[in-house]
Every structure is written in structure tokens, then in C-alpha cells.
Amino acid sequence: MIGRPPWQRWFAILLAFAAIVAFDTDDARAEYGDVVINNYSDAAGMRPAIFPHWFHRVRFRCKVCHADLGFKFKAGGNEINMVKIIDGQFCGACHNGELAWSVENCNLCHSAKPGTPTQVHESTIQKLAPAALQKK
Amino acid sequence: MKIERVILPVLMSAFFGAAAAADAGKDLYTKTCAVCHAAGIAGAPRYGNVGDWQPRLAGGTARLYASALKGTAKGMPAKGGNLTASDGDVKAAVDFMLASVKAASASPAKPVAAAPAPAAAPVAAAPKAAAPVAAAAAPAASIDAAANTSGASAADINSFNRLLKPIGKRNPPPAEDGIHDPVNDGTVALMAPLAAYGPLPKSLAGNRVNWVKAIDEKKINPRWDRQDANAAPVVIDLNIVREVKGSMPDVVYPHKQHTEWLDCSNCHPAIFVPQKGANAISMAAILLGEKCGVCHGKVAFPVSECRLCHSKKKEFRPAQATAPATK
Numbered sequence: 396m397i398g399r400p401p402w403q404r405w406f407a408i409l410l411a412f413a414a415i416v417a418f419d420t421d422d423a424r425a426e427y428g429d430v431v432i433n434n435y436s437d438a439a440g441m442r443p444a445i446f447p448h449w450f451h452r453v454r455f456r457c458k459v460c461h462a463d464l465g466f467k468f469k470a471g472g473n474e475i476n477m478v479k480i481i482d483g484q485f486c487g488a489c490h491n492g493e494l495a496w497s498v499e500n501c502n503l504c505h506s507a508k509p510g511t512p513t514q515v516h517e518s519t520i521q522k523l524a525p526a527a528l529q530k531k
Numbered sequence: 532m533k534i535e536r537v538i539l540p541v542l543m544s545a546f547f548g549a550a551a552a553a554d555a556g557k558d559l560y561t562k563t564c565a566v567c568h569a570a571g572i573a574g575a576p577r578y579g580n581v582g583d584w585q586p587r588l589a590g591g592t593a594r595l596y597a598s599a600l601k602g603t604a605k606g607m608p609a610k611g612g613n614l615t616a617s618d619g620d621v622k623a624a625v626d627f628m629l630a631s632v633k634a635a636s637a638s639p640a641k642p643v644a645a646a647p648a649p650a651a652a653p654v655a656a657a658p659k660a661a662a663p664v665a666a667a668a669a670p671a672a673s674i675d676a677a678a679n680t681s682g683a684s685a686a687d688i689n690s691f692n693r694l695l696k697p698i699g700k701r702n703p704p705p706a707e708d709g710i711h712d713p714v715n716d717g718t719v720a721l722m723a724p725l726a727a728y729g730p731l732p733k734s735l736a737g738n739r740v741n742w743v744k745a746i747d748e749k750k751i752n753p754r755w756d757r758q759d760a761n762a763a764p765v766v767i768d769l770n771i772v773r774e775v776k777g778s779m780p781d782v783v784y785p786h787k788q789h790t791e792w793l794d795c796s797n798c799h800p801a802i803f804v805p806q807k808g809a810n811a812i813s814m815a816a817i818l819l820g821e822k823c824g825v826c827h828g829k830v831a832f833p834v835s836e837c838r839l840c841h842s843k844k845k846e847f848r849p850a851q852a853t854a855p856a857t858k
Contacts (some may be wrong), residue, residue, distance in 0.1 A: 416638060
């Protein structure tokens with residue numbers, strides 16, 4: 396935002412309001428807040444992972460993951476991989492067979508269509524520029 | 532894994548193969564192009580997906596013909612790899628794909644076909660493979676109507692809601708939501724959002740659940756500590772009023788609802804300096820995912836719910852610069 400002339404901001408705002416209030420692309424169907432994580436999965440021949448916020452926030456407050464477990468507020472921004480998970484970090488802090496089902500259930504997490512890029516579903520920014528984000 | 536990546540497009544082409552008429556463009560699309568363009572393999576613009584094609588249409592159809600004939604650096608092979616196809620047929624295949632987006636952008640038929648009952652339990656083994664085929668097939672059917680442009684029914688084009696999302700497309704079960712792979716066995720085991728939302732208070736946007744009320748009314752009691760189910764959050768009741776220029780009501784930022792969910796360190800100091808008025812916040816920043824937009828518009832209720840933030844009526848202030856700070 397910094398340093399942009401105001402007209403540009405207003406243009407962005409107008410665009411965005413038009414987009415948010417009325418517009419929905421064809422694919423923006425997935426549940427609000429679903430995060431697709433695909434830094435490494437595609438390249439490793441796994442389906443990308445999907446993290447459903449709605450499901451977890453029924454069970455945990457944001458603080459548990461975003462303060463205690465150190466998940467940064469950025470889709471794809473935590474460099475999660477399987478070694479960290481089996482060592483009890485990130486998803487592995489809970490998906491350890493005690494608090495929640497454990498890592499051998501690969502396909503419950505790795506459930507996205509192959510090729511789906513990292514994203515937060517239904518986010519403002521995604522609605523603003525759906526095409527650009529889906530095909531980066 | 533690799534094999535399953537191929538199955539989807541193959542299923543689709545099989546379907547199209549059966550349904551295709553003698554139309555050369557449609558034929559070539561089915562035989563050659565659908566493998567990539569049905570599911571968007573390698574970033575190919577998807578058949579019937581307006582968002583994928585819109586930016587590409589800017590350069591005109593001639594440019595698209597050229598890309599299809601000669602290929603592009605980003606993965607489109609010349610003639611889709613089928614070098615025996617005639618130039619005319621390749622152009623016809625492009626036309627066929629373009630017709631799909633013209634039809635899809637106007638046709639209300641597709642969403643209905645693609646997402647029938649969101650409340651339905653996750654689809655069983657057999658139909659789950661069919662779901663994406665149906666989704667891809669729907670626009671094909673509507674093209675037939677729209678292809679002879681003048682003959683297209685006015686009812687389709689001037690449908691009541693052109694851009695608004697139809698109710699049938701909200702909160703779909705994972706297998707139909709467009710990001711989960713319906714061919715994956717795990718997908719079927721996942722919970723459908725609507726099954727969980729049944730007992731929760733409703734709202735008009737986002738998950739369509741009022742999460743603040745859900746906690747207040749004790750419909751849910753999400754843990755504050757990973758292990759300890761009895762740990763309670765440190766809730767502070769401190770409202771910060773931010774005056775807004777113009778007609779919009781002032782913004783009341785409530786610490787109470789936030790500290791039910793979040794730790795102070797989630798916001799202070801990374802997102803907000805903890806001092807009233809010390810942070811420059813604007814709607815533009817929020818829409819771009821900064822400040823309040825770090826969460827609102829991604830996980831917490833979306834920006835469309837103006838009144839939840841702009842909640843404080845104000846006296847009309849002709850000279851708002853000198854207005855006293857309200858608290």
C-alpha cells in the first residue's frame with residue numbers, strides 16, 4: 396500500500412467491493428478458510444495437503460496453533476514437511492495417534508486435486524484476482 | 532499417485548468421446564485437448580472456466596489460434612501434440628473451448644448440475660468418480676444451446692442472478708468443493724461442513740456460522756490449550772473506537788471477542804502496536820490482507836460484513852478533524 400497514489404487505492408477498493416459483494420468465480424466453492432498447502436507435495440508426487448480451519452476451530456482456539464505451535468499467518472509460509480510432522484512439529488503436534496489420528500492416514504491430509512496451488516479459499520485477495528492466483 | 536493424475540482427464544475424455552457429435556472442434560478437443568484442458572493440467576486454462584480464460588481473451592482470438600497452432604513456452608504443445616490435426620480443426624477446437632466460457636458465464640445451469648445438494652453425505656465410491664465428469668459435462672450441454680448464438684434462449688442469458696453465488700453452491704461437501712480430489716479415498720472420509728454447522732448459530736457470510744455466538748452460547752468450546760481441555764482464555768474487555776471519515780459509521784474494535792480466540796501476541800506487536808490510534812488502518816489495507824485483513828477475509832468473518840466493524844453510529848460531523856476522540 397505504501398506510496399501508492401490515492402486514486403489507485405480507491406480503484407482497488409472499488410474493484411474489491413464489486414468483487415466481494417457480488418462476484419464469485421466458478422471454483423470459489425470450497426469452504427471458507429480451507430488452506431491448500433503445496434510447497435513440496437506436487438513435486439513429490441503427493442496430492443497437496445488441505446487444512447480445514449472450520450473443522451479445527453470447532454475444537455481449538457486460534458491461539459493453540461498460531462501462538463503455542465508457532466504457525467505463522469501465511470498459507471505455505473511455514474515450510475512444513477513430513478520430517479517435522481513425525482517429529483511432533485506443526486500438524487504432528489496433534490496428529491500423533493494420541494490427540495488426533497496419526498500420520499499414516501496420508502490421504503486425509505493429502506486430499507487436494509493434484510496441481511492445486513497453495514491458497515486460502517474464499518479469501519478476499521483470491522476473489523479479487525482469482526485467475527492470477529489459481530494459475531501462478 | 533501419478534496414475535491417478537491421469538485417470539481424471541481420461542475419464543473426462545471417455546465421457547466426451549461418447550457424447551460428442553460430429554463437430555470437428557469438439558472432436559479434436561475430446562481426443563487431444565481435454566487431457567490437459569479439462570482439469571487444468573500444468574496450468575492449462577480449463578474448459579468452461581471463465582476465470583481461466585478471461586485474461587487470455589484480451590489479446591484476441593487470433594493470438595489464441597496462434598498459441599494453439601505453434602504452442603507456447605509455458606507448456607502448451609503445438610497443436611496439443613497432435614501434429615496431424617489440420618489447422619482448421621485446431622482453430623475449431625479453440626472456438627469450442629471459447630464457446631464454453633461464453634456459455635458458462637451466462638448459464639445458470641452449470642452450478643445446479645455441479646453441486647446438487649450440499650447437505651448430502653459425502654458421495655459413495657461410484658458416483659464420486661462421476662462427479663467431476665458431470666461438472667465438466669454440464670457446460671457442454673449448455674453450449675449446444677448457446678452455440679447458435681441467436682437461438683440461445685433469453686432465459687439463460689438474462690438469468691436473475693448472473694454473478695451472485697447460488698445457494699446450492701454454498702458449503703459443499705469436500706468431494707464437490709472444487710479443491711478436494713474426489714478420486715481420493717480420504718476425501719470421502721472427511722466431514723461435510725454443513726453436518727458440523729447444524730447446531731451452530733448462523734451468519735450471512737464466510738462459513739455462514741456466527742463463531743462469536745457459537746462460543747457465547749456454549750455451542751462449542753474450542754480448547755485454549757492443546758492438551759488441557761479446562762484451560763480458559765485471558766479475555767480483556769477493551770473497545771477501541773476508530774473514527775472514520777465520511778458517512779460510514781465509526782469502527783469499534785472489540786478486544787473481548789478477539790481474546791476469546793487469540794493470544795495478545797497474535798496481534799501485538801507484529802500486526803498492531805498496542806496503543807490507541809498508533810496504527811494506520813484503511814479499508815484498502817484490509818482488502819489487501821493487511822491489518823484487520825490478516826484474519827478478516829481469510830478465516831474470521833469476511834470484509835463484506837461492513838456493519839460488524841462499522842458499528843458505531845455517529846453524529847453528523849461537518850468538521851470531523853476536530854471531533855473529540857470517543858471511547
